Structure formats: structure tokens, C-alpha cells
Amino acid sequence: MLNSKMLKQFNKAYEDDALKAAVYGASPVGLVVLLYEGAIKAINQAGYAIESQRYDEKARLVSKTIDIIDGLRESLDLQQGSEAAGNLNDLYIYMKQRLSIANLKNDLEILAEVRRLLETILPAWQELNRSGMATGAASNAY
Template sequence: MHNKGAQAYLQTHVQSRTPVELVVMLYDGAIRFLGQARDAMASGDLVVKRHALSRGLAIVQELQHMLNMEAGGEVAQRLDGLYTYVLGRCYEANVQRDTKGLEEAIRLLTPLRDAWASVAATPTTPGA
């Protein structure tokens, strides 16, 4: 019963967000899961690492797939390249069993998350 209530809360929480707030939530998730993967890798917990890395990679891939290359122009192209690089560093970290690639991915995603959070926090005026 508790799980259904939590699931309903989460669904309402997500559905009540603006598109920009949803992007912030995606960044939060990617950073959180990549951090968990890094910590699990460092402690040798391969099960947690695999699960967390899989979720973090899926979120970065979703961010990349959400890009509108036509409307986004150069910014979308640069983000696409950055996401490709971040994914590559994560795969490399996994293969080499080295946390440095995950740490770099988190360092690259964090300022983007903060920028989107700043945009989300900016009040909008109707019709703007």
C-alpha cells in the first residue's frame, strides 16, 4: 500500500512540473546516479554500480534525445557533443574500473544543472 502512495505522489510531483523543472530533475537524477555509481565502483559494489550507472546513462541519453537540433542551433549541437563526451567518459570509466571518468561527467553536468535551475527559478510573465 505504501508503495502505491509513493508512486502516486511521485507521478503528481512530476506531472505538476514545468518542462524546465523536468530538465532540472533529469540532471539531478543523472548526477545522483553517476555519483552512486562512482561510490559503488570505489567500494567494489558491482551490483549497485551496474544499476546506478545504467540509470545515469539512460538519463543522459534522454537529455541528448530531447535536444531539438533545428530549433536549438549551435547550443543544441554543443550540448549534443557534450552529452556524447559524457557518455563516452562513463563507458570508459566502467571498462577501466576507474572513477575519474564518472567524476568528470558529474563535474560537466553540474553547471548545466545549475543553469537550468536558475532558469526554472526565474519568474515568468504571462505571454512572455
């Protein structure tokens, strides 16, 4: 589950040494939680950048979010043919498309939409992480 693509994507998205230490000590499900939290944080920061008319920073933050979502998507195990993995794949593609539009149009509503999608799914991953369950739905998706 914890593959080199995920780690490369995370390293690309994050520069903080303390965070990197948390990443390397995280379970695969814990890493997914960190990626979701990082994507939500970057979306929030992109929204503030739009409000402040700092469009270069907004573009960087939206790109960072897309990179995180790419990392999540690339780590899905679609070969197992699980419905969960297929649904997540479709959702990640949709989020990337919406983020691209938000980036072009400086659209806060679209950023909020993608943030809500991530925030809707995040609690399930957090619960899996808390319970130590890296099997079942999680292993069928990643």
C-alpha cells in the same frame, strides 16, 4: 518541450511515486533540472558502489545515468539548428562515451569528470526554472 520521450526516459530512470508526481507537475525546464539532479545522484551512487566493490550495482547506476543523458539528448530540438542544442548534443555524446569507459574501468576520476560537467550546467537550468523562463535558450535547445 515536455515530450513523451522525456517522460518515458524519466519513468525508466525513476521508480519513486513521489518523484513521478513531481515530474508530471514540472515545467519542461523543471524536468530538465530533475534529470540533471538524477544523473548526478546516480553518478555519486555509482562511485560509492565502486568503492564498496559492488560492481553489479555500479553497472546498473552507470546505465541509469546513461539512460538519463539519452533522454536529455533525444529531447533536444536539433531541427531548429540552434548552437545551444548542437553543443549540448555533443556534450551528451561525450558524457555517454566517458561513462562507458568509467563503467569498464571502474574509474572514479571519469565519474567525477562527468559529474562536474553536469554540475557546471545545472545552475543555468535551475535559474531558468526559478525565473520561469521557458523561452529563449531553453526553447531553442529543447
